[in-house]
Amino acid sequence: MEQFSDPQIHLAVPEQVDEIFAIMSGVAAQMEHPEYYVIDDRDYVARHISQEGFTLLWMEGETVAGFLIVHLPRPGDEHNLGNDLGFSPRQLLLSAHMESAAILPQFRGRGIQKKLLAAAGGRVRQMGFQYSLCTVHPDNLPSLKSLQSLGYQVAATKLKYGGKLRHIMKKELGSIQGGFPMKGLHHIALWAPDESGFRQALEFYNKVLGCPVVHTWERKGQSAAMLDLGGTRLELVIDPAGANGPFAHIAFDVEDVDAVVETVRAAGRPITMEPTDVSLGPDYPARVAFCKGPIGELVEFFQVK
Ligand SMILES: CC(C)(COP(=O)(O)OP(=O)(O)OC[C@H]1O[C@@H](n2cnc3c(N)ncnc32)[C@H](O)[C@@H]1OP(=O)(O)O)[C@@H](O)C(=O)NCCC(=O)NCCS
Incomplete structure (x- = not known):
């Protein structure tokens, strides 16, 4: 099993799709400002266990306390956030998305999202990605602060997801190879x-x-x-x-x-x-x-x- 810096962080497996989706939909239903958190369907979660990215979980004993879904855009993906930032084709290939995070209310206030983001950033960097991108509503302060404290910067602010205001956050992860990742x-x-x-x-x-x-x-x-x-x-x-x-x-x-x-x-x-x-x-x-x-x-x- 893959080890992360924090033993409470685990890589999600297919059997956990329902539990993750239950947290995602439950948290969304309880949002004071629903426009801060746009969610997807169960199939989206399933596809982000291995096919289109991966999902990190924060475990409290046997309970999943929260998750972070990472999306790895394929070449030519029109939804690659690098498109909003004028990225070159090479930069687009090197971009990963920190896509969706939610922590159950009873476990908030301990910086768990930040720890998941840090672990995911390290993992995508190991995979050869150089840019970590994500969106956040400008007033979603817990999420915005978590991102900023890890070095993410506001790279653009625009309407996304059918008219919802979002900062596009960017962090340069740097190349672990120290050279030029080959296109193949x-x-x-x-x-x-x-x-x-x-x-x-x-x-x-x-x-x-x-x-x-x-x-x-x-x-x-x-x-x-x-x-x-x-x-x-x-x-x-x-x-x-x-x-x-x-x-x-x-x-x-x-x-x-x-x-x-x-x-x-x-x-x-x-x-x-x-x-x-x-x-x-x-x-x-x-x-x-x-x-x-x-x-x-x-x-x-x-x-x-
Ligand atoms: C966003 C979310 C994942 C963060 O959970 P968390 O990791 O427990 O975050 P914390 O409560 O530890 O807060 C993180 C930071 O925001 C700050 N913060 C929290 N609530 C705040 C508020 N209302 N106003 C200002 N700052 C606040 C904390 O002090 C902390 O800052 P610090 O790093 O300087 O100490 C959680 O709030 C959540 O699930 N929200 C609903 C879903 C969502 O919005 N997801 C993000 C969009 S994808």
Whole structure:
């Protein structure tokens, strides 16, 4: 079982959905100012046990005293609060939401929401998120104070949830990697020894394994192709020296090649190709750079332009 800094904090499991939803709906029904606390349905709670985020509980013995639901927006989620703050696509990918918190009235006054927020912030940071975002009504002082005391700041104030006034609160969690979280693997590249090897490899990956050819282009006067492996791509290129074996490089999908290269350089890794604008065919401009990895591997940073 995952341990948190406070032993009373637990990760919710599916069997606790009804108990959490009962607290959520019970607290909402008793609100002096109902507009402060907008709630969702049971299915929403169920989806935030593991699929769309996670839920932290504060336990008093066997009793759930309160909860905090964390939502992890998927790429392209129009409800990502970073959209309200003008976040870049990369910042949106690195944003987590502290979505819904409620403490049963008899357990309030002990800063439990704050402890849950701190634990959740630590957890999403470990997961690689860099921004923690949430909304709060400007007059919901217990919630606002809990957030502010943890370093959350008012980043915008606007109408949300069909016309309800909300501060959008933001906290920068910082990167635990200290570098640049990758957007994923862009491609793996294989050397073919010559044109005939290239054709055989293309035939195998395209015709036998059914990987669609996404791009073809000429590299130094020789054939090159990019195939879709189902999310990640495979680049087939011809090795001019013909002697380096089939593995060419792995390429990370990055937001800013130049910034990554400066970090890699500062870490002492040789840059074997400085950031360069390239074209993989007429409709595929990219900016790429290469470095030598610690065990001799060639690593590419690939920024789609
Ligand atoms: C918001 C909520 C989760 C906070 O519960 P809690 O963790 O027990 O909060 P506390 O009572 O310990 O109060 C937190 C802070 O607000 C302050 N506070 C509490 N009530 C206050 C009030 N009426 N006026 C001003 N400050 C107040 C506390 O002094 C404390 O400040 P401190 O950190 O400087 O000591 C709880 O009030 C709740 O369930 N509310 C209903 C649902 C809700 O509004 N959820 C938030 C929106 S998602």
